[in-house]
Amino acid sequence: MKWVDAVIQGLLLGGLYAQYAIGMSLMFGVMRIVNIAHGDLVVLLALIGISLAAVFGLGPGYIILILVPIGALIGWILQRGILNWAVGEDPLPSLIATFGLSLALQNFMLTVWQADTRSLDAGPLVVQSVDLWSIRVGVLPLVICGVALFLTWALHMVLKTTKFGRGLRAAAADKDAATLCGVDTKAIYAQATAIAVAVLGIAAVFQAARTTVAPSDGGAQLIYAFEAVIIGGMGSIWGAFVGGLILGVAQVVGSRIDPGWGILIGHLVFLLVLAWRPQGLLSRH
């Protein structure tokens, strides 16, 4: 029972990693951009949310409603203002650009919010739990995982069935051929990054409600998102979800073996997948 419990807690933790990973996978899949500032954007949005909650006394639901459009706007501006100039065959310019952005964001956040750790008061949701087949499961992790599943499905459906989704997949497969079909690839890129950062607006609220955030936390969040994406398969949306869950399970099972091992086992599983199936579990290639 102890291990079943560990796996279930791991799946629930993985829901949050999945939320980070969806946007990263989308950006990589469409533009071959690995956004080094991904984790810093989560932290930035979380700190904005915490401040809004403190100043206006808003609950987490309202904060999500505010952070999603803010995230979309940040993503759109980021792509139009910086990344559209850096995207291309060579991955180095975009790596350098997002690395620079990551440093700038960390400094900006330290200036505005100082080095303090903060968190978001999500009320009784944080402590509530339910019994599933005699395993105690927190309501908040359950909600996080459910939201991750919904977001993955929704994005999958948008990509599969809408005009925007077809244009985006076409631009990912062959940029010039997509242009010939009338696809404005720069606009599609801006919309993709807007979606990726908008999803981080949701993840940021859950992260801040579940635990604490500080301006320098971005790096760890980036690593988890990155590992989830690699495990699942670069560019695959369902891969990002599955990769997030696997990483979560590895960390929780690891920490049950020895409390200090959780993160380490997560990294080991990532390395194992990288060695055994470098294209990722759900990748077609």
Add this chain to the structure above:
Amino acid sequence: MNSSPLLAARALSAGYGDFQALFSVDFDVFAGEVVALIGANGAGKSTMLKSFVGLVPIRAGTVTFDGRDISKMPAHALASQGLALVPEGRRLFRGMTVEDNLRVAADRARRLPAGVPAWTLERLYDLFPILGERRGQAVEKLSGGQQQMVAIGRALITQPKLLLCDEISLGLAPRVIGEIYAMLPVIQQSGTAILLVEQDVTLASRSSNRICCLLEGRIVLSGRSSEISREAIAKAYFGVGHEVG
């Protein structure tokens, strides 16, 4: 065909970095005609088509299409002006189904005036029945000829006034080439002009009203396909100093 041309390039120069591939080219396509563009490897045929659709930047000169200067329009805006390219090597969207490949283009097609029959998925599936049968399959599963049909269909469904075809026979079996070339008169009769790049000179002159030859980035021969002699073509194709073998 004494009206103004549908597409007109004037003193068009284009290239890549330091390399100039087209030298002050003057070139016309009139509504409803089929023009074949021939020339040796590296003559600049693909560069010319790509400069029309904005995939290669124009260095000097102008391109007007249907009376509008298109030389400074963004490439993605040209499909909805009525200019479509079937690119060399087909360039389909791998991982996407036949129908999704077509729909990417259909989603952003030129709006037609009322009463003008449009290219629809149904009409394309009538023209190429095998595509209808395989509409749900990923394009990379199709044979080369079938993939070429998807590439042509994808260009047609943008509702072009002028269809640019870059070596649509490349790498295909003669029977399949025949099948695909048999569609060109159907497309022409629907009112779409065609500019055809073709390596096979016999096929090129048989399928066109007019023929033009590029040599090292310059137009060296132009005339009615029925009137140009093979000797003149061979001379233009290889440049002066070469004899017909």
